Amino acid sequence: MRKLLLGSWLLSLLFCLPVLAQDVAVSGRVTSSDDGSPLPGVSVQVKGTTRGTTTDGSGNYKISVPANARLVFSFIGSLSQEVNVGNRTTVSVRLEPNAQDLGEVVVTGYGGTINRREFTGASSKVAGTAIQNLPVGSFDKALAGRAAGVQITSANGVPGGAIQVRIRGIGSISAGSDPLYVIDGVQLNATNNASFTSSNPLAFLNPNDIESIEILKDAAAASIYGSQAANGVILVTTKRGKAGRTQIGLNYYTGVDEPIKRLDVLNTQEWIALRTQARINGGQAADVAKTTVLSTIRQPTTLGDAEIAALPTYDWQKEAYQNGRTHNYELNMNGGNEKTRFFVSGSYYTQSANVVNVGFKRGTLNTTLTHTINSKLTLEQSLKISTITARGQQGSPNGGSFLGSSAFSSSLMIPSVPIYNPDGSYFGTPALGGTPGILNQNIIQVSALNDIRTNINQFIGGLSLNYKPFEGLTIRPFVSLDYRAIKGRYFTDPRTADAFVVRGRLADQFNQNINFLSNLTANYNKTFGGKHDIGALFGIEYRSDINESTSSNITNVPTPDFKYGNAAALPQSIGGAWTGYHKASVFGNLKYNYGRKYDISLIARIDGSSRFGANNRYGFFPSASAAWLISEEGFLKGNSILNELKLRASYGTTGNDQIGTLFGLANFPSLGLVSAGFDYNGSAGFAPSQLGNPDLKWETNVSTNLGLDFGFFSNRFTGSVDVYDRTSRDVLLGVNLPFTSGFSAISRNAGSIQNRGLEIELNTVNVQSGNLKWKTSFNISFNKNKIIKLIDGITPLANPDSAITISYTDYYGVGRTAIQGRPLLANYTTEYAGVNPATGRPMFYDYAGNVTYTPVSPRDLRYLGTELPMFYGGLINTITYKGLSLDVLFQYDYGRRSFNGQTSFLSELAGRDFNALRSVYDRRWQKEGDITDVPRTINGNIETRGVSGLGGSRTLEDASYVRLKQLRLGYDIPALMSKKIGASSTRVYVQAQNLITWTNWSSYDPEFLNFGSGNSGVIPNSRSFTAGINLTF
Amino acid sequence: MQISIKTLSCGLLAAAALSLVACKDLLEVQPRSNGDLATALSTVEGLDATLNGIYDRMQSTNLYGRDFLAVAEALADNAHATNKSGRLNNENRNVANASFINWATSYFAINQANLLLEAVPNVVSLTDTNRRNSVLGQGFFLRGLLYHDLMRAFAYDPGVENTTQSRGGVPIILKGVNNQEQLEYPARAPIADVYKQIYSDLQTAANYFGRSSANAGNIPAYGNRTAAQLLLSRVALYNKDYATAVKNATDAIGGTVKIVDATAYVGGWRAPRNPESVFELQFAALSENIGVNTSLQTTYTTLVRTNDRGTTGGFGDLVPNPAFLADVRSETSATGFADVRAQLYELGTTGRGTAFVECTKFLGKNGTINLDNVPILRIPEAYLNRAEANLMLGNTATALADLNVIRTNRGLVARTAASFATDAAMLTEILRQRRLEFAFEGHRWFDLKRRGQDVTKTIPLSTTANNLPYNDFRILANIPVNEVSTNKNLKQNFGY
Secondary structure (H helix, E strand, C coil), X not given: CHHHHHHHHHHHHHHHHHHHHHCEEEEEEEEECCCCCECCCCEEEECCCCXXXXXXXXXXXXXXXXXXXXXXXXXXXXXXXXXXXCXXXXXXXXXXXXXXXXXXXXXXECCEEXXXXXXXXXXXXXXXXXXXXXXXXXXXXXXXXCCCCEEEEECCCCCCCCEEEEECCCCCCCCCCCCEEEECCEECCCCCCCCXXXXXXXXXXXXXXXXXXXXXXXXXXXXXXXXXXXXXXXXXXXXXXXXXXXXXXXXXXXXXXEECCCCCECCHHHHHHHHHHHHHHCCCCHHHHHHHHHHHCCCCCCCCHHHHHCCCCCCHHHHHECCEEEEEEEEEEEEECCCEEEEEEEXXXXXXXXXCCCEEEEEEEEEEEEEECCCCEEEEEEEEEEEEEEECCCCCCCCCCCCCCHHHHCCCCCCCCCCECCCCCECCCHHHCCCCCCCCCCHHHHHHHCEEEEEEEEEEEEEEEEEEEECCEEEEEEEEEEEEEEEEEEEECCCCHHHHCCCCEEEEEEEEEEEEEEEEEEEEEEEECCCEEEEEEEEEEEEEEEEEEEEEEEECCCCCCCCCHHHCCEEEEEEEEEEEEEEEEEEEEEEEEECCCEEEEEEEEEEEECCCCHHHCEXXXXXXXXXXXXXXXXXXXXXXXXXXXXXXXXXXXXXXXXCCCCCCCCCCCCCCEEEECCCECCECXXXXXXXXXXXXXXXXXXXXXXXXXXXXXXXXXXXXXEEEEEEEEEEEEEEECCHHHCCCEEEEEEEEEEEEEEEEEEXXXXXXXXXXXXXEEEEEEEEEEEEEECCCCCCCCCCCCCCCEEEEECCCCCEEEEECCCCCCEEEEECEEEECCCCCCEEEECCCCCEECCCCCCCCEEEEEECCCCEEEEEEEEEEECCEEEEEEEEEEECCEEECHHHHHHCCCCCCCCCCEHHHHHCECCCCCCCCCECCCCHHHECCCCCXXXXXXXXXXXXXXXXXXXXXEEEEECHHHHHHCCCCEEEEEEEEEEEEEEECCCCCCCCCCCCCCCCCCCCCCEEEEEEEEEEEC | CHHHHHHHHHXXXXXXXXXXXXXXXXXXXXXXXXXXXXXXXXXXXXXXXXXXXHHHHHCCCCCCCCXXXXXXXXXXCCEEECCCCCCCHHHHCCCCCCCCCCHHHHHHHHHHXXXXXXXXXXXXXXXXXXXXXXXHHHHXXXXXXXXXXXXXXXXXXXXXXXXXXXXXXXXXXXXXXXXXXXXXXXXXXXXXXXXXHHHHHHHHHHHHHHCCCCHHHHCCCCCCHHHHHHHHHHHHHHCCCHHHHHHHHHHHHCCXXXXXXXXXXXXXXXXXXXXXXXXXXXXXXXXXXXXXXXXXXXXXCCCCCCCCCCCCCCCCCEEECHHHHHHHCCCEEXXXXXXXXXXXXXXXXXXXXXXXXXXXXXXXXCCCCCCCCEEEEECXXXXXXXXHHHHHCCCHHHHHHHHHHHHHCCCCCCCCHHHCCCHHHXXXXXXXXXXXXXXXXXXXXXXXXXXXXXXXXXXXXXXXXXXXXXXXXXXXXXXXXXXHHHCCCCCCXXXX
């Protein structure tokens, strides 16, 4: 018995021996087909076995394989490759990237990814590499022009400043229109709470830490986020470590940020003559007018013509608009082994604006860690810490007509006013009586002395445990914390005009936001019978988002050396507030794929939120979508021209829960409230501030999307076309009440808005021969916005339109008018009719189209365009030749019409004590018979029995533009040279941002956001030139 | 084993999901920096807070923070706009739509008063009768004052209605609104009805104050008995109800606040509280400072203190015109201008352009620039109300006596009956004293309007006279567009 056993064991051993003997050691190197660089961390798997390894830091691998084995090389962002080993011992492969073809992966949220071939929704992806090393404070700014259906507008040119992102138009009137940002699974609180500087809650993230950005646009893609998804979802995935040799990257760039333009304004002599004429036209005698003007600018009233001609002109804009500097220092490390992988990075970024003493500094620390505990458990962690110091402009964070604001006032200063005294000290300080004119302050002194600063400290971390109890099922608990502390201060120096009399003023702000999120998801995927793939996701989630703030305002410091509160003698006001909300959700997704051809996806989410009224606590958001990969059908398969064709269709609902007013009673929009602060004679008071509506709920977006993805000529020409209808119902409106009720409005879900659009993304490889490759990406988005319904019972205005309108304050604090049947952000005013050639008086069209001096509101009001664009997009060309690469991005935005507030002041033609724009001055009416659009100058800007000559549509301008947004020339220094300094690769580059802008906009910059004062005093975007170097060791 | 893990995890998920949905408390978040509208007025403290909230509304620039003084002056004939900040230019030119904008603020405050008056009987903890009567008195007084100001801005006054243009008074709202079921869409009440309501409110207020020991302490910061009487004498004068005007003026004069004499008069305007004030809105806290753009100080003067032309403070947007200055300086004595009120006008600074003679009634008297109490009712008005009412009743002797109380307390010699050729001449002098006494306190416009008089003025910056005949629609302010568009029952004023 024993012998037999031994014998059979030996026998089986004999059978086995040949197998063992046939294993061969195979090694090789994996490189990128793009540039030949080694690819570390590539998974090398023996097909049909669990045997595998990954490439090291130099892209090398070693594995022993059975004979005739097939090796599968796979790597994120590359096409997998299968290689038959045969009898070779060296197998080196070049992996093709798949950045643009249909094979790429779509990040779908809650840890999910799906091959784009199987994706049924509408989304756009921007690779992290596309926005790498751009001198921008936050990644959203770099997205402009890169994704169809995504409109990115910088609020201003403040580094790290506010940006607006609108996905497929605007579906809200008074609720928020911001997308949901999810960074590595952390749902961000993206409200902007900094009081004193233009800030951006996304600026905490170093854009170079980003791996990819996925923008979910339709209900099928976004509805898994339910009541937060109506404005789209932006999923950011940051870089994670790759196994292999530890790679160290060093990155530095620097550059200048120069003003795109300065406005051409009048010189001293022209201004004196013009102001005198304004006074004469206003009814003053010529000699009185002249002496009044001379006395205004504090010149002897006896000056003769020759003496006036000798007066100097001072260029205030040159002092205010200066070159800024940018520096970025960065170190990252990336590596690990099969069990543990890490990516850590640190960066320090500084950028000063093109306006004096405005700037941004940021330090970041970022770690991501992936650890495989055992075959069933994997830990994923990410932690991003950042500290930001932003220096802001005088007045208000995003501009405005503030006398002391350099951006606003420098072009308006009376040109005879000196900036410095002969001894180099500031002219016109309050102690010296101020500067002459309305702008009574030396703005350069104000900018230099005042300390307007925000410190933002953020940490954003997430931790998840992936538990795979058996093949196909992943259970994933996730917790995250999004913490933000804002410490702002606004010190108005006692030597400056605004605080001279009160001897200094210090406003302090502290705001803390704690956003806790926890969810648990279960994801199950299985293939049945080879042709049926099913996927199921089920999850529950809880979010608590709490915001607390304190503020103080105190005056009277002993001397300017004392810049902090304990030195100030007179407290003016102290504030503090609390707000918050809780949200609990259940969600699920069922996916089914048949034969790699047909896909169906069903999503449903129930969101309960404390923001919703007591009668409508829970919202249900379902969606259904399907895709048909036509090119897999027999009749197309193998077609040499059309190699990819996919049809997508989706229908579903999403919600918008941004229904509290941003600046008021955020998070409690349904409750009847009294608010404090109505104090009298030193004792506290309150007053009713909000009439309750227990029915108040989310806004519902019903969206339909039809999309076609295609690829021709082996995907050398690929693209997508999407058409959509996004109809927003239950749109939150402050339904105006008669003031006699004691309230101005009550919040109701009353309105309806439609966005219909067409999006086209096209990518071509124009040239691919040898070392030369030229690729072009083009995208264009048309969106038509229309207010379908406001509220019932509005009395039409007494004008020919019988317009049904509502005046409202939007979520961002801007007062606007909504007109039924028209797009949002409408310009609704009287139409300017030019100048009466006989008198030089401004004329307007009345309701009947006749000209009048005195238009009547609302009788003569008309719809005159909107601040929304008709279409927008971008054109990207990338040319690579050997180590050289050239990227050129044009970005365009067409059809916005907006009031030009800055130019409006400059168009007064010295009707008040402001300087004037030369182009307007040259066109002004001067004598009978002059045919022009610029009225005669008149003191006070109003003709007797007339209205302001700057009213109506006079300063309404077309803000369309095309911008050469980015031009980058990069060079990979040959490896041999690189090695001499010990680096495995070295890349140097120079780039220009906003190099050329084509526009008819008459002020500094057509790209701005209207926060209530239009573009007045908005710091314009700059033209920047940077040069940098990337070293990898 | 596999099955059990599957079952376990599914069960776990389901249980967690159920508990999440079931746990209702999870979604209960109550505001912490706001109160509940439904219950806020159920305590004594809540009533006090509500009262303060009404006074706070009165502090709005739409009401007594600025407009009911400065806009009224800009519209009338005492002042001209200097275009230093550009503010009040349109009001001074009587441009349509550039007028009073207090409609919303006033009705918000009226709702607060209504909620207060309704809540008082339900606050059982309010057992102190004195306090209760004071609260009720203030509620009625403030509501009466609010309706008076609405009528002054938006409706014609009794007896001088422009019948072709008049659209009536203003809606009378006496019920508070604190939930959406209570919303109403009222029409404008007849002018007489609104007057009746104001009478009722002020008489009720006076009665409550009369039964409250807190009344004396209310002077001048809070509503009080004298204030209710003085205001009622004015309302009656507007109503051409001269007997009521006389009676209530007499009652007010019998109160504790006395007119000061010529030697103390200017000093009274330099003190934080004017000693002649019967009701004076307090701007005590620094946070109540309206600031450099629209406070009364900045509106009226560039100066930060008297006799210091070296420091420029505000804009000085609205200054006395030559006609007014000539009038206040017309009577002279051995030492110069006889009228002490002329001392309240002095040359401003050149910091904002040409220096003008400016009104210095508001000079940051609460210790901070732009922070001034605003006198709403001063006792001299009682004498002028009574003088005018008596004259209209034919009681020229008593009218003359009151006129001379004003004249002699302002440094002017007493006039004799013989010095007036006609009663009309005496009326002219009474109205002139009213103009001089209350210049830049916002009376002139309403005095012209209630008497159906044209506004005659010349603005330096325009070549032609900027007269405004009484039959012009711009005599009345426009009702906010919102009101007309949300309430079909409400008629806009003629011409708008």
